[in-house]
Amino acid sequence: MSDPAPTPAIHDMGGLSRFRCSAVERDEAPPDAFGKRVDALRQILAQKGLMTVDELRRGIEAIPEPEYFALTYYERWLTSITGLMLEKGVVTPEDLA
Amino acid sequence: MSAPARAESLARLERLVAALRAKGLVSEEELAAMQARTDRASPEIGARMVARAWLDPTWRALLLQDGAAAAERMGVSMAGAPPLGVLENRPGLHHLVVCTLCSCYPRAVLGYPPGWYKSFEYRSRAVRDPRGVLAEWGTTLPAGTKVRVVDSTADYRWMVLPMRPEGTEGWSEDQLAALVTRDALVGVALPQVPARAAA
Secondary structure, eight states, X not given: OOOSSOOSSTTOOTTOGGGTTOXXXXXXXXXOHHHHHHHHHHHHHHHTTSOOHHHHHHHHHTSOHHHHHHXXXXXXXXXXXXXXXXXXXXXXXXXXX | OOOOOOHHHHHHHHHHHHHHHHTTSOOHHHHHHHHHHHHHOOHHHHHXXXXXXXXXXXXXXXXXXXXXXXXXXXXXXXXXXXXXXXXXXXXXXXXXXXXXXXXXXXXHHHXXXXXXXXXXXXXXXXXXXXXXXHHHTTOOOOXXXXXXXXXXXXXXXXXXXXXXXXXXXXXXXXXHHTXXXXXXXXXXXXXXXXXXXXX
């Protein structure tokens, strides 16, 4: 079974046939310490006007497909947040070395 | 279950936090306070909003008209949060909420989204095979019920106002709220009256 039209971008998952036959894994676990810390960091940076949700999404949606699938949820967030902070010059590559 | 973050990612996060801390942009105290605030939001808030709507028509009208205003009325801070829409289930119409693009969720009134809500399977299948997804939760709708799937977005969040189950006449707000699970607020389940409690 193939999709009637090419999938525009990997995050646009509605109706994707790739997962058509996979049950939803009932993962009920709350975020781990890493996830909660990334989550809190994002909210603080947003509160301080250093990034927006839309920017977070752009950063996530720009992750190439193999990496998108390899990273965990909050690892994708961290990738996006780090990219945004570098892009805006809030931190430099040297700061993160 | 979702895999734990790699050691490399933990280190990456700490390097970023250290750099932001060095510039005075973030402190450990702020991080701890924000995490504590986020941890406090839970589906009990949404459940309370629903139970009240089952009892009070004026509240119900407010909830359906402006979910964020209703949440504020419950003491929830919606500052910076996107609008909250509330989807009214009724005989013949059921709602299911998904975020196909990522994980948009009414966090202020439901807490962190569960792992499955963020899963590739839920995001792709909820819009294509909603009844199949419901079946995985053991949820079967009465024959002839239409399912409306609503895509939550970064700019607008949704929760479901389920129908009040039969056999709950005369129940208090607390008793009713206890029936409303997170899954019922997302639409994958229906509120169930425990067999023991039913008349």
